[in-house]
Amino acid sequence: MSDQKGRDTQRPSIIPRADHTVSRANISNNALKVLHRLHKGGFQSFLVGGCVRDLLLKHQPKDFDVATDASPEEVRKLFRNCRLIGRRFRLAHIHFGREIIEVATFRATHDELDDDDMRGQTDEGGRILRDNRYGELEDDVWRRDFTANALYYTLDGYSIWDFVGGFRDVEQRVLRVIGDPETRYREDPVRMLRAVRFAAKLDFSIDDPSEQPLWELGHLLADVPRARLYDEIIKMFLAGRAIESFRLLEHYRLLIHLFPALVEELEKDKDGQFRKLLLEGLATTDQRVREDKPVTTFFLFAVLLWAPIKTRFDRLHGGGMPPIPAMQRAVEEIVKAQQQRISVPRRTTIPMQEMLALQSRFNMRKGVRSLRFLHHPRFRAAYDFMLLRASCSDFDGEAAQWWTDIQLADEKAQREMAQVGGDGGSGKRKRKPRRRGGRKRSREQGAKE
Numbered sequence: 001m002s003d004q005k006g007r008d009t010q011r012p013s014i015i016p017r018a019d020h021t022v023s024r025a026n027i028s029n030n031a032l033k034v035l036h037r038l039h040k041g042g043f044q045s046f047l048v049g050g051c052v053r054d055l056l057l058k059h060q061p062k063d064f065d066v067a068t069d070a071s072p073e074e075v076r077k078l079f080r081n082c083r084l085i086g087r088r089f090r091l092a093h094i095h096f097g098r099e100i101i102e103v104a105t106f107r108a109t110h111d112e113l114d115d116d117d118m119r120g121q122t123d124e125g126g127r128i129l130r131d132n133r134y135g136e137l138e139d140d141v142w143r144r145d146f147t148a149n150a151l152y153y154t155l156d157g158y159s160i161w162d163f164v165g166g167f168r169d170v171e172q173r174v175l176r177v178i179g180d181p182e183t184r185y186r187e188d189p190v191r192m193l194r195a196v197r198f199a200a201k202l203d204f205s206i207d208d209p210s211e212q213p214l215w216e217l218g219h220l221l222a223d224v225p226r227a228r229l230y231d232e233i234i235k236m237f238l239a240g241r242a243i244e245s246f247r248l249l250e251h252y253r254l255l256i257h258l259f260p261a262l263v264e265e266l267e268k269d270k271d272g273q274f275r276k277l278l279l280e281g282l283a284t285t286d287q288r289v290r291e292d293k294p295v296t297t298f299f300l301f302a303v304l305l306w307a308p309i310k311t312r313f314d315r316l317h318g319g320g321m322p323p324i325p326a327m328q329r330a331v332e333e334i335v336k337a338q339q340q341r342i343s344v345p346r347r348t349t350i351p352m353q354e355m356l357a358l359q360s361r362f363n364m365r366k367g368v369r370s371l372r373f374l375h376h377p378r379f380r381a382a383y384d385f386m387l388l389r390a391s392c393s394d395f396d397g398e399a400a401q402w403w404t405d406i407q408l409a410d411e412k413a414q415r416e417m418a419q420v421g422g423d424g425g426s427g428k429r430k431r432k433p434r435r436r437g438g439r440k441r442s443r444e445q446g447a448k449e
């Protein structure tokens with residue numbers, strides 16, 4: 001059966017267990033429990049969204065989301081360990097120790113509602129302002145963003161229900177917007193960033209009609225709440241595919257709407273040093289994610305904002321301001337301008353400012369201060385950032401080596417190193433003659449902050 005828009009709303013294609021690779025062995029036991037109990041309670045229940053897509057791709061899903069025709073209250077009655085969250089659209093969170101299974105009642109998109117209901121629900125740009133109606137499974141499909149994210153897995157025959165051709169798209173690694181791409185991007189411009197995120201993360205291509213509007217609609221990101229953009233940026237850059245995400249954001253001219261000061265500096269960056277540092281920093285971040293090491297939002301933002309911060313710093317420091325206050329001021333000014341686009345929380349900006357203000361201490365090797373610096377709570381992050389700068393000739397390589405050596409030395413050797421400072425260094429290594437020069441030279445090298 002088709003609706004007035006010609007969509008086949010009633011009949012999904014059902015992919016039987018024999019024809020797909022989703023195995024219960026890879027589904028969280030808690031998610032299976034939730035599906036079973038809803039089913040026994042007489043409700044429909046499906047795994048949906050990213051987890052089905054990831055299972056098909058043989059990725060480990062981040063989490064398991066369930067969709068059901070039970071209302072949130074009905075879900076709560078079935079599970080003791082259930083909390084309802086959200087004011088506008090209520091979701092049930094079922095807690096199993098540290099794992100949470102999110103259960104959402106089928107939701108209708110605005111275009112399933114009649115005209116009266118629609119009034120006042122989108123702004124002039126077409127952005128959805130309210131999205132809080134329950135619906136049927138058939139409605140729930142159409143509100144989702146990409147076909148690959150709209151597959152439903154049921155324990156009933158262990159089959160996958162596909163209303164939108166998502167199964168084939170996953171097989172062919174294509175990201176395709178459900179419905180008219182421009183309309184869907186206008187309804188929620190974050191979907192453009194999601195397109196980039198999924199293309200990067202899953203190594204999918206974006207199909208042509210879904211791709212074209214990306215080049216034109218970046219300006220719509222200005223209407224998105226700034227805190228939501230921050231969350232989306234974090235998801236995009238801390239998922240192990242930061243370099244590719246950055247490349248796509250630039251390619252689709254979305255970056256300038258998110259980080260205008262960065263784009264401006266990259267355009268002026270003739271020898272490409274800032275770009276090099278940025279890509280190097282994102283590569284390190286990706287590497288750490290792959291190795292399951294912790295990554296921090298403040299380090300990420302330092303990498304993303306270093307070009308404008310350093311430019312501002314050079315101007316302030318060159319005008320006579322001492323290095324630490326100059327760096328603090330530069331960070332404040334650039335963060336303030338950045339907040340116009342993306343709301344970066346203080347828990348990110350404060351440690352970022354601390355870490356960057358410490359950069360000048362790497363120029364002071366002589367004396368006990370350098371030994372004390374080794375025990376500073378932010379030493380490690382500051383050191384990592386300094387290494388990044390050194391790898392892009394933004395900091396003196398010999399000095400960087402000294403800081404590496406001193407950490408490896410025993411206490412006695414550390415004291416000796418600090419006594420001679422940079423001029424005698426670690427003793428054994430043969431070193432290049434130290435360059436001398438006035439402020440102009442050192443500013444160019446960026447080593448004498």
Ligand code: ATP
Binds near residue numbers: 048050065
């Ligand atoms: P991830 O692995 O990154 O969590 P995901 O696909 O699960 O990917 P979520 O942000 O967790 O992404 O969203 C879950 C599902 O909700 C998506 O798969 C999609 O079906 C739907 N969805 C989320 N955000 C949107 C949106 N802005 N517009 C339409 N549908 C959305």
Ligand code: MG
Binds near residue numbers: 049050051062063065
């Ligand atoms: Mg998810």
